Amino acid sequence: MPLVLLIDESAVQQLRKIYARDGNDQQALRITVDAGGCHGFEYKLDLVDLTSQTPDDIHFDAQGAKVLVDDVSLGLISGSRLVFTDELIGRAFKLVDNPNAGSSCGCGTSFEVKM
Amino acid sequence: MFQSAMLLRRAVPASLAPRVCTRAFSSITDPTAAPRVAHLASRGVLALSGTGAAVFLQGLTTNNMASLSTPAYTGFLTAQGRVLYDALIVPHKDLPDAFLIDADRAHVAALRSHLRRYLLRSKLALTDVTDEYRVFAQWPATGSADSLNLGGVGFADPRWSGLGARAILPAAQAPPVPTTSAELEYALFRYQHGIAEGADLASGTSLPLESNMDLLHGIDFRKGCYVGQELTIRTYHTGVVRKRIVPVVVAPSGEDVPDHWAVDRTVEWPVPPAQAELVGANGKSAGKFAVGKFNVGLALVRLDAVRKGEALTVAGEPGWTVKPFWPAWWPPLQDHGRS
Numbered sequence: 001m002p003l004v005l006l007i008d009e010s011a012v013q014q015l016r017k018i019y020a021r022d023g024n025d026q027q028a029l030r031i032t033v034d035a036g037g038c039h040g041f042e043y044k045l046d047l048v049d050l051t052s053q054t055p056d057d058i059h060f061d062a063q064g065a066k067v068l069v070d071d072v073s074l075g076l077i078s079g080s081r082l083v084f085t086d087e088l089i090g091r092a093f094k095l096v097d098n099p100n101a102g103s104s105c106g107c108g109t110s111f112e113v114k115m
Numbered sequence: 116m117f118q119s120a121m122l123l124r125r126a127v128p129a130s131l132a133p134r135v136c137t138r139a140f141s142s143i144t145d146p147t148a149a150p151r152v153a154h155l156a157s158r159g160v161l162a163l164s165g166t167g168a169a170v171f172l173q174g175l176t177t178n179n180m181a182s183l184s185t186p187a188y189t190g191f192l193t194a195q196g197r198v199l200y201d202a203l204i205v206p207h208k209d210l211p212d213a214f215l216i217d218a219d220r221a222h223v224a225a226l227r228s229h230l231r232r233y234l235l236r237s238k239l240a241l242t243d244v245t246d247e248y249r250v251f252a253q254w255p256a257t258g259s260a261d262s263l264n265l266g267g268v269g270f271a272d273p274r275w276s277g278l279g280a281r282a283i284l285p286a287a288q289a290p291p292v293p294t295t296s297a298e299l300e301y302a303l304f305r306y307q308h309g310i311a312e313g314a315d316l317a318s319g320t321s322l323p324l325e326s327n328m329d330l331l332h333g334i335d336f337r338k339g340c341y342v343g344q345e346l347t348i349r350t351y352h353t354g355v356v357r358k359r360i361v362p363v364v365v366a367p368s369g370e371d372v373p374d375h376w377a378v379d380r381t382v383e384w385p386v387p388p389a390q391a392e393l394v395g396a397n398g399k400s401a402g403k404f405a406v407g408k409f410n411v412g413l414a415l416v417r418l419d420a421v422r423k424g425e426a427l428t429v430a431g432e433p434g435w436t437v438k439p440f441w442p443a444w445w446p447p448l449q450d451h452g453r454s
Contacts, residue, residue: 035233036174039194040342056236072235103194105345112194112342113232 003074005031006081007062011093014084015065018047026050028059028066029093031082033073037110039103041076045093076100076113150253150279151296152265157313158250159223160283163230164213165239172204172214175233175342177323179335180204183214186281188274188333190323191229192343196350198321200226201312201333203273205283215283217250219313251290252301254279266291274331277308277444299408303378306406309362309442311413315406317390323347324356325415330445358402361421362440363414365407372426372438379410386412392430393437395420401427404437414439 011029019025030052032044050066053059058074060067067082080098085091094108101111163172172180178189186205190198200222207213218226227243234241252272253265256279263271268291269282284290305312309327316326324347328334336351350356365386366372386407393414395401402416416439420427427437 033235035171035235035237036340038340038342038345040175040233070236105340110340 001078003058003071003078005060005067005069005074005077006079007060007065007067008081008083010084010086011082012062012065014093015067019064025064025066028053028068029082030068031073031077031095032070033076038105039110039112041113042110043077043095045095149295150255150257150292151300152251152253152290152292152294153296153298153301154294155250155252155298155301157220157298158217159220159243159245160248160250161216161218161223161227161230161241162214162244163216163239163241164207164210165237166212167237168212168214168239171233171237171239173338174340175230176204177328177334177341177343177347178204178332179338181338186270186273188328188331190326190328190333190343191226192323192341192347193319194342196322196343196346197319198316198323198326198328199229199318201316201326201328202226203281205270215244215248217281217283220245221314222318225318247286248283249286251282251284251294252279253281253292254301254304256280274310274333275308275444278305278310302408303411306408306411306413307362307376307378308444309360309413309440311360311405315360315413317403317405321415322350324350325358325360327360356418358415358417359421360405360413360415362442363404363407363412363416364438364440365410365412366436366438368428368434368436370436372436374424376411376440382409386410387429387432387435387437391432393427394430395427396425400430401425402439404429 015029027047028050030046030048033041034044036042053068056070057068058071077095077098080095083094083096085094098111100113102114104111169180176189176191178187183206186203189202189204191200193199200218202216202218205215223243223245227241230241251265256263256277263280265280265282268284269280272278272281282290311326323334336348362376364373364376387404389405391404392400393402393404401420402414405413405415414437421439421441429435
């Protein structure tokens with residue numbers, strides 16, 4: 001099965017805003033899955049310099065918005081959608097609709113992988 | 116009347132009948148007896164090492180691994196808060212981030228693959244070293260230092276001071292204290308005190324508090340997130356633990372149930388099967404049988420039935436009566452069952 005990441009228009013717009021704000025488009029959103037949280041795995045999203053790319057990374061480019069995911073993490077989030085949410089609870093990049101996730105914890109940053 | 120008495124007897128072999136009055140009860144905690152030592156062949160060992168090993172374990176287990184300098188009891192839970200495996204985790208004396216994990220031999224392979232799922236990019240070494248080590252127990256604790264370190268090579272069992280000492284020794288190394296007993300004797304000692312471990316717990320079903328992991332110092336309620344923490348901490352804070360694993364005596368129906376816990380080694384009939392439903396005097400479920408040998412064992416029983424010392428029956432098996440006992444070593448539990 002091919003590994004895919006869906007990048008929502010809202011995420012593209014927000015990354016472009018950041019590039020414009022910083023006057024630097026050589027930045028990428030790095031998505032990492034770590035062991036941890038109440039359900040075993042948790043997402044980490046960081047804004048990083050493109051130079052931090054390693055041979056293990058897959059580089060996504062959606063209309064100029066750049067996203068880096070290492071191959072191990074991508075296996076656990078493939079098919080998910082990256083969105084930028086702007087809600088009362090906070091404005092943040094989020095991964096949603098992860099088809100590999102069984103259950104999630106209350107705050108949504110931690111998930112369990114379906115066996 | 117006669118008919119029902121026959122029915123009650125049927126599940127118990129007829130050979131039992133003649134020895135009703137000739138029971139030789141034996142106590143297995145004679146305080147004057149020398150401590151016993153057994154090789155626990157039913158235990159396996161995993162070795163985990165590498166930078167970040169403590170942090171890795173911290174997210175996966177109920178006890179606090181961040182500050183671990185002495186051996187600790189701990190549980191590995193499902194995300195829904197059920198116990199998959201329990202283990203004693205022993206930090207290396209000198210090396211940081213190096214641990215031995217002492218778990219039921221039947222669980223070692225599954226525990227290893229459970230942990231491997233979470234390794235992701237980390238370079239930790241996780242190996243099954245069951246063939247390279249042997250686990251020994253020395254019990255009961257008598258108060259002397261020797262009884263708590265197995266002749267200098269072991270450590271005090273972190274679950275309960277009365278459990279004595281434990282040692283994980285390289286397979287080639289004989290313990291300095293000679294082995295005196297079969298592993299079964301250690302199991303009977305655990306049964307007497309209501310201490311379940313490994314395969315005694317129904318993997319994927321048991322709850323950590325019902326399995327006494329809190330009383331056995333296996334849960335840190337302040338450490339933060341780990342797999343299965345949500346249900347565990349909620350149960351702790353609501354304070355409702357209605358059932359716990361306790362010692363039981365199994366007697367054939369119709370015979371007097373002893374009023375104290377004692378092993379009858381002449382018993383040859385089987386105990387109820389694991390997970391057999393126990394029924395209270397009110398006809399409602401009172402818990403589940405867990406494990407046993409001879410006439411004794413462990414069962415998960417409603418605490419109100421334990422307090423009353425209710426004689427329980429086994430659903431669908433009229434041959435047995437199961438009587439729960441309150442472990443003497445338990446700290447006073449508040450009315451709602453929380454320590």
